[in-house]
Amino acid sequence: xxxxxxxxxxxxxxxxxxxxxxxxxxxxxxxxxxxxxxxxxxxxxxxxxxxxxxxxxxxxxxxxxxxxxxxxxxxxxxxxxxxxxxxxxxxxxxxxxxxxxxxxxxxxxxxxxxxxxxxxxxxxxxxxxxxxxxxxxxxxxxxxxxxxxxxxxxxxxxxxxxxxxxxxxxxxxxxxxxxxxxxxxxxxxxxxxxxxxxxxxxxxxxxxxxxxxxxxxxxxxxxxxxxxxxxxxxxxxxxxxxxxxxxxxxxxxxxxxx
Numbered sequence: 001x002x003x004x005x006x007x008x009x010x011x012x013x014x015x016x017x018x019x020x021x022x023x024x025x026x027x028x029x030x031x032x033x034x035x036x037x038x039x040x041x042x043x044x045x046x047x048x049x050x051x052x053x054x055x056x057x058x059x060x061x062x063x064x065x066x067x068x069x070x071x072x073x074x075x076x077x078x079x080x081x082x083x084x085x086x087x088x089x090x091x092x093x094x095x096x097x098x099x100x101x102x103x104x105x106x107x108x109x110x111x112x113x114x115x116x117x118x119x120x121x122x123x124x125x126x127x128x129x130x131x132x133x134x135x136x137x138x139x140x141x142x143x144x145x146x147x148x149x150x151x152x153x154x155x156x157x158x159x160x161x162x163x164x165x166x167x168x169x170x171x172x173x174x175x176x177x178x179x180x181x182x183x184x185x186x187x188x189x190x191x192x193x194x195x196x197x198x199x200x201x202x203x204x205x206x207x208x209x210x211x212x213x214x215x216x217x218x219x220x221x222x223x224x225x226x227x228x229x230x231x232x233x234x235x236x237x238x239x240x241x242x243x244x245x246x247x248x249x250x251x252x253x254x255x256x257x258x
Contacts, residue, residue: 001021001022001023001024001025001026002024002025002026002027002028003018003021003024003026003027003028004026004027004028004030005028005029005030005032012034013032013034013036014034014036014037015036015037015038015039016029016036016037016038016039017039017040018038018039018040018041019039019040019041019059024044024046025045025046025047026046026047026049027040027044027046027047027048027049028047028049028051029049029050029051029053029055030051030052030053031051031052031053032052032053032054032055033052033053033054034054035054035056036053036054036055036056037055037056037057037058038050038055038056038057038058038060039058039059040057040058040059040060041059041060042059042060042061042062043061043062043063044059044060044062044063044064045063045064046063046064046065047063047064047065047066047067048060048063048065048066048067049066049067049069050067050068050069050070051067051069051070052069052070053070055080057082057083057084058083060082060083060084061083061084061085061086061106062084062085062086062087062088063084063086063087063088064087064088064089065087065088065089065090065091065092065112066082066084066087066090066091066092067090067091067092067093067094068080068082068092068093068094068095068102069092069093069094069095070094070095070097079100079101079102080098080100080101080102080103081101081102081103081104081105082103082104082107083104083105083106084104084106084107085106085107085108085109086107086108086109086110086111087107087109087110087111087112088111088112089111089112090110090112090113090114090115091110091112091113091114091115092113092115093114093115093116093117093118093122094115094116094117094118095117095118095119095120096117096118096119096139096163097119098118098119098120099119099120100120101120101121101123102118102120102122102123103122103123103124103125104122104123104124104127105123105125105126106126107124107126107127108126108127108128108129109127109128109129109130110127110129110130110131111131112131112132113130113131113132113133113134113153114130114131114132114133114134114135115134115135116134116135116136117135117136117138117139118139119139120139121141121142121143121144124145124146124147124148125146125147126147127145127147127148128147128148128149128150129148129149129150129151129152130148130150130151130152131151131152131153132151132152132153132154132155132156132179133151133154133155133156133157134154134156135156135157135158136157136158136161137157137158137159137166137169138158138159138160138161138163138164138165138166138186139163139164141166141167141168142166142167142168142169142170143157143166143168143169143170144169144170144171145170145171145173145174146170146172146173147173148171148173148174149173149174149175149176150174150175150176150177150178151174151176151177151178151179152178152179153178153179154177154179154180154181154182155177155179155180155181155182155207156180156182156184157169157182157183157184158184158185158186159183159184159185159192159195159215160185160186160190160191160192160193160194160214160215161185161186161187161190162186162190165185165191165192165193165194165195166192166194166195167194167195168195168200169183169195169198169200169201170200171200171201171203171204172200172202172203173203174201174203174204175203175204175205175206176204176205176206176207177204177206177207177208178208179207179208180207180208180209180210180211180235181201181204181207181209181210181211181227182210182211182212183198183211183212183215184211184212184213184214185213185214185215186214187214188214188240190214191213191214191215191216191240192214192215192216192217192218193215193216193217194217195215195217195218196217196218196219196220197218197219197220197221197222197223198212198218198220198221198222198223198224199220199222199223200223201223201224201227202222202223202226203226204223204224204226204227205226205227205230206227206230207227207230207231208230208231208235209231209235209236209237210224210227210231210235210236210237210238211237211238212237212238212239212241213237213238213239213240213241214240214241215240215241215242216241216242217242218241218242218243219242219243219256219257220243220255220256220257221238221243221245221250221255221256222255222256224250224255225250225253225255228247228250228251233247233248236250242257243256243257
C-alpha cells in the first residue's frame, strides 16, 4: 500500500500518524509547507519521501529508503533533525535550498548509496558505515563525517562546481573504501581553488584506487600515504591539480609539492 499526501499551500496539517497502517510500503509527503509531525513505527520497510515539506519525524528508527529533497523560498526550513538509526537501502538528501541545520544524530549505518547535495552542512556524528558515498560538497566550508569508518563501495566527492567549493573534507576515522576514492572538481572551468591538502583522509589504509582532479590549490597528498600500498599504480589518477605526483613520487615520499 502507498500513502501520498499532497498539500501545496494548505496550512492546516498538524500531524500524520501512520502507525496503524498495514502493509504500507511507500510514504510520500509533498508540499506541506507548515511545520507538522509525522509519526511512524520504529521499523518501516519501505520508501519514505519528504519533498518540499517541513516535517518533524518521530519513530522510523529503521527505514528501507529515505529521501529528503526540495526546499525553496516558500518552504522555510531552518532546522531539521531526523532520528533514524539505520537506512537499509539508499539515503538521498538533495537540500540545496535549505537553510539552517540538517542533522541525523543517531544514524549509524546506510546500506546503500548516501547521496548528498545542499547549502547546509549535514551532521552525521555517529555514522560508521555506508554502502557508497556520492557527495556534492560545493556549498560547504568543511564537509565532515567524524565517525565514518567504512565505505563498502565507491566514495565520490565533488569538491567544486559552478555553485561553489569546499575548503576541506574531514573523514578522520575512515580506514576502508572498498571501491574508488574520487575527489574532483566539476571541470577545468568549475574546479576547486581553495583545498590545499587531503589530510582529512589520513586514517585511510585501504582503497581500490584514487582519482583527484581539478584542484588548483592542492599541493599536499600526505593524507593518502597510508592507503597507497593497497592498490596498484594503474589505479592512481591525479591530474589538473596544483601538484600532480605520480604513484612512484608517492612511494618516494614526495607527498608535498617541492
